[in-house]
Amino acid sequence: MSIAxxxxxxxxxxxxxxxIAAPVALLMRPGTTPWLWASIVSxxxxxxxxxxxxxxxxxxxxxxxxxGWAAPLGITYYIDLANALVMLLVAAMASVVFPYARTxxxxxxxxxxxxxxxxxxxICMTGLLGVAxxxxxxxxxxxxxxxxxxxxxxxxxxxxxxxxxxxAAFNYLIMGTIGATFYVxxxxxxxxxxxxxxxxxxxxxxxxxxxxxxEAGFAFIVTGIGLKLAMxxxxxxxxxxxxxxxxxxxxxxxxxxxxxxxxxxxxxxxxVFGFEFPFLEVALNAFLILGITGMFYASxxxxxxxxxxxxxxxxSIAQIGYMLLGISFGTVDGVAxxxxxxxxxxxxxxxxxxxxxxxxxRLGSSHFHAFKGLxxxxxxxxxGLILSGLxxxxxPPTVGFISKFQLMEAAFQTSTFISxxxxxxxxxxxxxxxxxYIGRLIYAMVLEQPPEGAEKITEAPYTMRAAxxxxxxxxxxxxxxxxxxxDVAHQAAExxxxxxxxxxxxY
Amino acid sequence: MIEFILDRYNYLIVITLMMIGLYxxxxxxxLVKTIIGLNIFQTSVFIFYITIGKVAGGTAPILMxxxxxGHGDGHGDTYHGNGHDKDHSAAHDGVHDKLAYExxxxxxxxxxxxxxxxxxxxxRSASDQVLKAESDxxxxxxEFADSANQLASDAGLIESDTTNQMSDTxxxxxxxxxxxxxxxxNALYDGAASSGEAHxxxxxxxxxxxxxxxxxxxxxxxxxxxxxxxxxVATTAVGLALAVRIQEAYGTIEEDELEAEDYKAEFGHPxxxxxxx
Numbered sequence: 001m002s003i004a005x006x007x008x009x010x011x012x013x014x015x016x017x018x019x020i021a022a023p024v025a026l027l028m029r030p031g032t033t034p035w036l037w038a039s040i041v042s043x044x045x046x047x048x049x050x051x052x053x054x055x056x057x058x059x060x061x062x063x064x065x066x067x068g069w070a071a072p073l074g075i076t077y078y079i080d081l082a083n084a085l086v087m088l089l090v091a092a093m094a095s096v097v098f099p100y101a102r103t104x105x106x107x108x109x110x111x112x113x114x115x116x117x118x119x120x121x122x123i124c125m126t127g128l129l130g131v132a133x134x135x136x137x138x139x140x141x142x143x144x145x146x147x148x149x150x151x152x153x154x155x156x157x158x159x160x161x162x163x164x165x166x167x168a169a170f171n172y173l174i175m176g177t178i179g180a181t182f183y184v185x186x187x188x189x190x191x192x193x194x195x196x197x198x199x200x201x202x203x204x205x206x207x208x209x210x211x212x213x214x215e216a217g218f219a220f221i222v223t224g225i226g227l228k229l230a231m232x233x234x235x236x237x238x239x240x241x242x243x244x245x246x247x248x249x250x251x252x253x254x255x256x257x258x259x260x261x262x263x264x265x266x267x268x269x270x271x272v273f274g275f276e277f278p279f280l281e282v283a284l285n286a287f288l289i290l291g292i293t294g295m296f297y298a299s300x301x302x303x304x305x306x307x308x309x310x311x312x313x314x315x316s317i318a319q320i321g322y323m324l325l326g327i328s329f330g331t332v333d334g335v336a337x338x339x340x341x342x343x344x345x346x347x348x349x350x351x352x353x354x355x356x357x358x359x360x361x362r363l364g365s366s367h368f369h370a371f372k373g374l375x376x377x378x379x380x381x382x383x384g385l386i387l388s389g390l391x392x393x394x395x396p397p398t399v400g401f402i403s404k405f406q407l408m409e410a411a412f413q414t415s416t417f418i419s420x421x422x423x424x425x426x427x428x429x430x431x432x433x434x435x436x437y438i439g440r441l442i443y444a445m446v447l448e449q450p451p452e453g454a455e456k457i458t459e460a461p462y463t464m465r466a467a468x469x470x471x472x473x474x475x476x477x478x479x480x481x482x483x484x485x486x487d488v489a490h491q492a493a494e495x496x497x498x499x500x501x502x503x504x505x506x507y
Numbered sequence: 508m509i510e511f512i513l514d515r516y517n518y519l520i521v522i523t524l525m526m527i528g529l530y531x532x533x534x535x536x537x538l539v540k541t542i543i544g545l546n547i548f549q550t551s552v553f554i555f556y557i558t559i560g561k562v563a564g565g566t567a568p569i570l571m572x573x574x575x576x577g578h579g580d581g582h583g584d585t586y587h588g589n590g591h592d593k594d595h596s597a598a599h600d601g602v603h604d605k606l607a608y609e610x611x612x613x614x615x616x617x618x619x620x621x622x623x624x625x626x627x628x629x630x631r632s633a634s635d636q637v638l639k640a641e642s643d644x645x646x647x648x649x650e651f652a653d654s655a656n657q658l659a660s661d662a663g664l665i666e667s668d669t670t671n672q673m674s675d676t677x678x679x680x681x682x683x684x685x686x687x688x689x690x691x692x693n694a695l696y697d698g699a700a701s702s703g704e705a706h707x708x709x710x711x712x713x714x715x716x717x718x719x720x721x722x723x724x725x726x727x728x729x730x731x732x733x734x735x736x737x738x739x740v741a742t743t744a745v746g747l748a749l750a751v752r753i754q755e756a757y758g759t760i761e762e763d764e765l766e767a768e769d770y771k772a773e774f775g776h777p778x779x780x781x782x783x784x
Contacts, residue, residue, distance in 0.1 A: 138731050145738045152745050156752065163756040164769050170749045174532060177545055177742050184552055184735055191728065192559050 010055065011064035011077045013048045014087055015130045015143075017041060022122035030111050034118040035102045041122060042094040045129070049091040053084040057488070061495065063135070072201050078135030081492035085339060086132045086263040089346050093255040094125050097350065100467035101248035103460075104357050108246045109157045117157060121252070124150040128260045137187050137197045137272075140264065141180060144228065147260075148176045151253065155245040168240035175237040179227030186220030189213050202272050215279045221268055222283055229261035231324065232294035235317045242313035243366075247357025250309060254316050255350035259342045262323050266335060269327065270496045280330075287328035288416055292426055294321030299433035303440070308356050309366040311437055312349065315392065318430065319345045325427070326407055333410035335493035340406050340485050344391075344399035344478065351388035351471035355381050358460035358468065371441060373450030378459050382445045384468045389438040391475040394431050399478045402485065404431060517558045524551035538753060538760040542746045549739045553732050560728030568726035 021041040028034045056062060061080040065071065079087075098121070109117055127147025131140055152173045158165035191197060193213045194205035206214060223234075230238040238258075242250050273280055295318050302314035319341070326338025356366050358381040363370040375382040391398035404427065411423040459465065478485055512519065524547055531544025754760050757768055771777050 138734070142734060142738065145742070149738075149741055149745055152749070156749055159752065159756060162772075164772060166749060166753045166756055167765055167769060170538060170746065170753065173742065173746050173749065174541060174545060177746075178529075178532065178548070180738075181549055181552055185555065188552070188556055188559055188728070197727075197731075 007051070007055075009064070010048060010052055011062050011079050011133060012066070014045050014052065014091060015077075015126055015133055017045050017048065018122045018129070019126040022119045022126065025122060026115050026119040028115050030114045032102065034115045035098070035105070038101075038118040038122055039095070039098045042091065042098045042125070045125070046088075046091040046095040049084070049088045049129075052079060053081075053088050053488070056081055056084045057491075072196055072198050075134065075136040075139050076198060077133045078200060079133060080495045081488055082266065082339065082496050083132040083263060085343065085488050085492055086260060087129055089259060089343050090125065090128045090132065090256045093252060093346055093350055094121075096467050096470055097248055097252040097255070097354070100251070100354055100357070100464050102463055104247050104361050104464060107361050109160055113157060117154070117246075120150040120153045120157075121249075123147075124154060124252075128256055131260050132263055135199050137190070137199055137202060141184055141187065144183070144264075145180055147257070148180065148228075151241075151249075151257065152176070154249045154253075155241050158245045158249070161246075162244050164240065165244035168237075168244045172237040172241040175227055175234070179224045179234075182220050182224030182227065184224075186217040186222075186224060189217030189220065193217070199267065199272055203274060206273065207276055210278060214277075218273060218277070218279055218283070222265070225261055225265050225268065229258045229265060230317055230320055232290050232297060232317065232321065235294070235298070235320075238317060239310055239313040242316065242353075243307060243310040247309075247353065247360050250313075251350050251353035251357060254312070254353050255346040258316065258320055259346055262320070262327075262338065262342050266327060266338070266496055270335065275330070275497075284328045284330050285417065287324045288418065291321040291324035291328055292418075292423075294318060294324065295426070295430040296321075296433070299430050299437070303433065303437045305437075306368050307366055308359075308368060308371060308441060309353070311441070312352050312356065315434065315437065316345075316349060318434070319349075319392075321430075322403070322407060322427070325423070326410060329410050329414040329416065331410060331414055332490065332493045332497055333406070333413055335496055336486070336490040337403070337406040337410045339489040339492055341403040343485050343489070344403045344475075347399055347471055347474050347478065348388050348391045351468060351475060352385060352392065354464065354468045354471060355385035355388065358464050361460055361464070362457045368441075368444055369451070371444045372448040373454075374445040377450055377454075377457055380459055380465050381468065384465075384472045386442050386445065387472050388475055389441060393435045393438050397479045398475050399485070400475075402479055402482060406486065517554070521551050521555045521558065524548075524554065536762055538750045538762065539747070541762075542743055542750065545746070546739065546743060549735070549742075553736060553739075556728040556732040556735070560725040562722055562724045565722040565724040568723045568729070 018041055021037065025034045025037050028037065052062075056079055061078065063071070064077040064079070066075040066077065069075070098118075101121075105114065105117060124147050127143045127145075127150065130143030130146065134140055134143060152169050155172060156166055156169035158168075187197070190202060190206070193209060193211065194202055196202055196205055227234045242254055245253065269280065269283060298314045298317035298321065302311045302318065305311040305314060323338045323341050323345075326334045326336075326341065328334070329337075358378065359370055359374065360366050362378065375386075387398070391400040394400040394404040408424045408427055411427065412420050414420055414423075416423065460468075528544050528546070528548025528551060531547065532541055535541040535544065750760050753765070757765055759765065767777065
């Protein structure tokens with residue numbers, strides 16, 4: 001297909017635009033200018049990613065050579081439907097959360113830090129988009145660390161409200177760095193046995209290689225990415241980091257950061273190693289067990305949390321369990337369900353964390369006490385929270401139902417060592433746990449009375465409410481219009497799984 | 508068995524450092540010590556990458572003998588050259604100078620590596636001129652375009668011939684080598700300059716290096732690890748900055764005390780002895 005002039009650099013633009021815009025934001029005066037700048041940049045980036053997805057949808061995967069250097073030597077950006085979808089998610093979340101951030105950030109962080117805040121936010125966005133876009137394994141590491149380092153700083157900026165943000169950021173830094181270093185070790189081992197860093201080239205070189213070096217490399221990479229995506233035994237950094245970060249950051253990170261890592265895991269497990277790799281089955285079985293453990297363990301912990309932000313953070317870990325479960329099926333349907341949930345969970349969690357952010361702004365706390373009788377005090381926020389909470393549980397007509405339905409459908413068609421019916425029942429059971437903790441929140445908001453003598457509070461500002469409700473409406477919209485999520489995700493899953501060895505399950 | 512391990516002592520160092528680093532991170536008591544542990548852990552990875560890149564008996568991946576002072580004049584003349592002709596002659600001069608120098612110096616030496624180096628350097632310098640000339644090619648009138656196209660196809664043949672014959676001639680006497688190299692270099696220059704295929708001649712230079720059997724270590728892991736070092740430094744900086752902020756906010760950077768403070772903030776009462784035991 002002929003590409004319109006000027007658009008041949010489209011694959012690089014979503015990464016380059018925020019990267020160039022970030023230092024500019026640092027030069028601005030504290031106030032609304034950096035916010036406006038970051039918002040405009042995020043919208044421009046969103047337009048780029050939409051065009052990119054459209055182009056990939058109509059004319060197939062794009063290979064973009066950075067600086068014109070050809071594939072095995074130069075760094076290439078390889079865009080297929082899977083990463084175009086993830087990039088769209090990141091840019092879309094940024095374009096909703098950045099406008100939302102204004103009032104919330106002014107209340108939660110030091111005024112002098114506002115330009116630095118938006119700079120770090122843009123850098124974080126660059127890193128996440130870069131991880132998704134690049135087709136070079138070492139480039140992945142660099143972008144991973146770009147996004148992680150800015151995230152540590154962003155989490156620590158919550159220290160003005162609660163100093164525990166500092167220790168949370170520090171722990172995140174230690175765990176995140178260990179994860180990234182594990183990834184580099186694994187990459188070194190793979191490079192040692194293949195001599196290439198290009199992800200697609202790696203797949204070709206790894207075919208028919210079966211030795212301990214490659215297996216060790218695989219284990220290191222999976223563990224490293226597992227740390228970054230908060231796979232269950234490696235999730236300890238996540239709850240406090242999400243809990244004490246500024247509200248806008250919680251919303252942005254919960255909706256994007258771990259999702260990009262899920263994509264990376266998919267890319268490694270299926271595109272780079274593929275089913276020819278005999279060790280893969282071990283990993284998929286591990287994902288199955290860890291996914292189910294995560295679904296239950298994190299949900300049960302979430303039920304007993306008294307801080308709503310922390311509850312939602314644990315819920316995120318549980319949702320990652322669903323995504324891992326989808327990966328572990330090793331089928332097109334399973335991976336598609338995983339990708340659909342990546343997208344849908346982004347929508348739900350962004351809405352929920354933004355709702356909590358509105359409460360934090362007006363009541364100064366995300367503790368359960370603050371939510372008592374909220375439906376009377378802040379009806380817009382409360383109903384936004386209720387509807388997106390129902391989406392998290394998986395009630396039709398919300399996107400949560402689509403996710404669960406696709407996952408269960410995929411589960412029925414697989415033959416893992418746990419019987420499919422049991423897997424489906426477990427998914428249902430953990431959804432009930434979600435119903436318990438969301439129900440607890442709804443109970444507090446609707447049925448409990450506000451504390452005696454509580455002064456009247458105003459609703460959250462329009463910008464925040466608009467962003468929240470945009471996400472809530474998206475939660476319903478994508479139930480009725482599944483062509484973006486379900487169709488794209490199925491095609492993307494096929495492009496991930498169907499490699500040179502043809503399509504098919506691991507079993 | 509012991510020999511097997513001793514032969515791989517570098518991996519042993521990597522693993523030992525890795526374990527020491529991780530142990531310090533996990534058994535930490537002090538935040539700064541944790542960061543130091545993290546640094547040791549990362550250092551083990553740096554050494555691992557250096558180990559990957561090292562080729563036994565290979566030198567540092569720096570081009571041997573290239574870009575010496577011998578042909579500096581040629582460079583200077585052509586750098587801001589205006590026309591194709593001027594570049595052409597200047598480049599030739601550069602090559603001739605170099606070869607003459609080589610003949611004088613190496614006539615008596617039997618070691619074949621050094622001529623190879625200089626040969627390679629000569630070709631390097633030739634290709635270097637070509638790179639400059641290439642930019643001026645756009646000024647060449649239209650008539651040149653046709654002949655350039657024809658020569659472009661020839662250039663590929665010439666290059667492959669050049670490298671093949673070079674490896675043959677390397678064992679001959681240096682003077683003979685120099686003569687053949689001169690003609691090859693000229694042919695190479697003409698072909699490449701006319702077609703503007705500067706990259707091709709650069710590869711020929713690399714091929715000449717191989718012909719001389721100079722063993723280089725793999726530069727790529729070194730480049731990668733330079734990047735990783737930068738990332739590591741950035742991580743350390745952020746970590747230490749956080750430690751400073753924690754010291755300001757809590758008055759301590761001891762993990763146990765921090766945990767006790769956070770526990771108090773979370774549950775409203777300090778950790779009791781029963782809760783710990």
